[in-house]
Each structure stands twice: as C-alpha cells, then as structure tokens.
Amino acid sequence: MDPKMGVKSCGDINDLPQDCLANVLSFTTPEDACRLSAVASTFRSAAESDSLWELFLPSDYRDIISRSIDGSESLLHEFQSKKDLYLRLSDHPILIDSGHKSFNLEKGSGKKCYMLAPRDLFINWVSQRWKWITHPDSRFSEVAELTVVSWFGIRGCIKTEMLSFDTDYAAYLVFTTNSTAFGFDDVPAEAYVGIKGFEMKKRSVYLKGDTEFLTRREDGWMEVELGECFVKGGEDVIVMTLLEVKRLNQKRGLVIQGIEIRPKKCT
Template identity: 45%
Template sequence: MTSSTHGDGGDRDIVKCLPAECLAHIITFTSPSDACRSSMVSRSFQSIADSDYVWKSFLPSDHEDILSGSESWPELSAKELYLHLCHNPVILTNQTMSFALERQSGKKCYMVGARGLEIVWGNTPAYWIWTCLPESRFGEVAELQYVWWFDIKGRIESRMLSPATNYAAYFVFQFSRERRGFSDRAIDLRVQLEKSGEEGAESKCVIIDPPDGVPKPYQERGDGWLEIEIGEFFNDIGVDDTLLCSLMETDGSFFKAGLIVEGLEFRPKITM
C-alpha cells in the first residue's frame, strides 16, 4: 500500500470505488478484531466499520431472546453491546446462569451458578452453606462445610451454545481457610453428552489441592476465582443433546471441607 492510501485521502478513493453498504458487508466476513482495526483507517471508514450493520453480524442471532431474560439496561449500539457482553457477564432472570461473549469470536459463553448445579447434600446446612461473596457474579455461592462423598453435577443444553465450536467446561471455585481432604484423593472429572452415554465421554482424575512443590491443576481467572478445566467437547451442528459435567469422589475414606463453588463455565476453546 502506497502512502497515498493512508489517511483520509486514500480512504476517499476506496469509498468512491465501493458503496458504504458494500464495504460494510465485506467487513462482516472478517472478525471483530479486524473490524476494530478497520475503524482506525480513517474517520470516514470508521463510520462504516462501527456501524450496527457490521456489529450485529458478530452478535449471536438469538442474542435478543437471550437478553430478554435479563434485567433491562440502557440502549446501546451493536458495537457497544458486543463489547459490553465481552467484559460484563449478564445474569439471566432465573439468577442461576450468566451469559457473555468470547471477545475474539463472539461465540457464546455461559456459566451455570452453584444454585443451578446438583450438589449432593447441598441443601443440608451441616454439609453445605449458602453465602454471598462480593467477587461473585451470582447472589449466592456454595461453601463446603464437610462431606465424605463429594458429588457435583451440572447440565446445559447443547442448542444454547454456538454450533460448530470446540468448547471447554471449567469448574470455578475458591478455597476457604479451613480446607482439607482435597490433597488426599483425586476427583473424577467428566464431560459427556447424556444421549451418547459413555461413548465420547472425556474423563480424568485430578488432585485439586496438591502438596507444595507439585504443579497446581488450576488457573487464576483474574476475577478472584480459580478454575480447573474439566474437559473439552465439540458442539456439532444439528446436535440436540444435554451436556453433563460431573465432579465426584465417593471413596469415603477422607472427609473434605473448605471449598467454595461459584459454578461451571462453558466457553469456546481458543487456540493461539
């Protein structure tokens, strides 16, 4: 590209060659990152790259239906809405699930909060208590007092997720000060489609809280929580199934305590 194509002078030549509607349509075949870069070409090109026509193409086609289940908020442009959903998960009206977008691709991300999970003895205060934490996106999280059997399951319908997308499921949690039992036994982590049963299931055993000097299986999220990847799955086009994730340790030899559960998150697995 020669120097004459930089700045507003070169851009006017481009706009003269192609109508704004055509340029906007071309940008929709790129990516949100490319659209942002295009908006920096010039002031006149910015109005095209930032248009609702472009950014509505990056939003999920059913985003209005999804957001109808959330609290009302100020009207935003399509680009403002996209960026807001990338950085601010929206709590849906049942208060047990949040929705967000993956920044690079615009694919759907969901977290099923602790209240939406099946926690064995979760409603027995001697074993689990429900509490509020300022760093949680949900109104309540589950704090483990003690159990001998650790058994948590979470489900999400595959049709809710973006099709033709490789996803990973993550267990989002914290340790409390009085934790114990998670360095003695490995937890069985499993992801599977319920209709398929064991076929195609992915499972692994992980010691959640290994001793000092042993690599930790979790990552810090930057929002005050830790996460462990439970497993990956490909959400194929046309598949109508229920994705089941489970965390289980039922040996019963050691009691477990001191884990705080925020939820299970499902987000696209991005390869760099």
C-alpha cells in the same frame, strides 16, 4: 476499457457502499474488524456501523437479554450503538434465568459463554453437607460452601442450542477454598464432559495445591478444566460432572461459584 490490458476497470474499493464493506468485514471476527479499522481508513466507517455489529452479535441476543434480571429494555436502550452493546456483553456478564446463569460473549470471536450458578447445578448432599452463603467477589447472589463430607458429586447440564455452533467448548469449575479447607491435596477428582447418552472421557483434576490443573482468574477465583466438547449444532445436552468418591476422607472448605462453559482457546 484499460488501453493496456483491454479489461474494464472495476473501480476503487472506496466507492463501495458502507453496507457492502460491512458485509465483507462480517466474514472476519470482531477482533479482526477492529484491527482493520485501525490500519485502513477505507474500512473505518463500516467497522463502526450497526449493520456490522448486528451480524457479530448472536442471532438470538434479544431473547437472551430479555431473560436478564436487569430487564431487557434498559440493556437494549442503554447503548447508542451495537458495538457498545457487544462490548458490554463481552466485558460484563449479565445474569439471566432468575439469576441462576450468567451470559457473556468471548470478546475476540463473539462466541457465547455461560456460567451455571450453584443453584443451577445438581450437588450431592447439598441440603445436608453444604450451606448457601454470599461472597463479595461472586457474580451470583449465592455460592455453595462445603461444610464437611466424605465424598461429593457436582453436575451441570446445558443445551447445545444455547451455544455457538461449530465450536470447541471447554467446561471449568470456578471455585475457591476458605481458611478451614482440607482433604483435597493428594487425591484427584474425576471429571467428565460430553454429550448426554454418549461415552465421556475421564479427566483427573486436583482442587488444591500448586498443580498444572489450576488457574487463577482475573476475578480472583480459581478454575480447573473439567473437559471439552465440540458443539456441532442440534438439540443435544452437554453434561459436566465432577466426582470425588474414591477416598472417603473428610473434606471441607470448598466454595463453588459455578461451572463455566466457554470456547476452547487454541494454543
């Protein structure tokens, strides 16, 4: 008993088992755990432990990796620790489902991110007005290049059960334009993102020009946000659509790498 307080001492935090400390850290984020390990030696060993990073990895990560075109065995055994595997999945997207999707983790939170390749999208006139080409900066083996068309529609779908629950997601068209591109400057396209079967909010976006809508990515591609959707859970389907049907002028030169869906960052 403490002679002054009359209360039994609970001991020092340093006396707690590593698994217990790892469990405490699991209620933070991967980013917070790394910061704590840098400033508090008490947490350093727990913050590097496999037991912690197993909790930060998605519960179905083995199933996702098993769908990799590189083979699950090589990915699972290539890394000496679960933290190394987590960082690999954060920094380098893996191709899954016959190379028609890519998967990675949002580094700071561990939330799931996907990109749907053009082969995994429904594109109007794809066999007549688009052609399949390779691109040196694409993560996919093929991208879709628009030859010439007067209107177009692009749609992708993803099941909510594939994503992280209780998360605000945003969908982005990832694209570029070639040197012959025209027809996208002055007319916005219409974008819709939402749960299938429910009303979706329309968003107007531009695919060319210096506008607030476009962002240049670190990989050299451009992206434009199509909309956002809160993923609560369940077995719903998120539909992501881009349409340009109002102005029937000729358009060409759009190059699509895919539609990416990732957690919406708070600002």
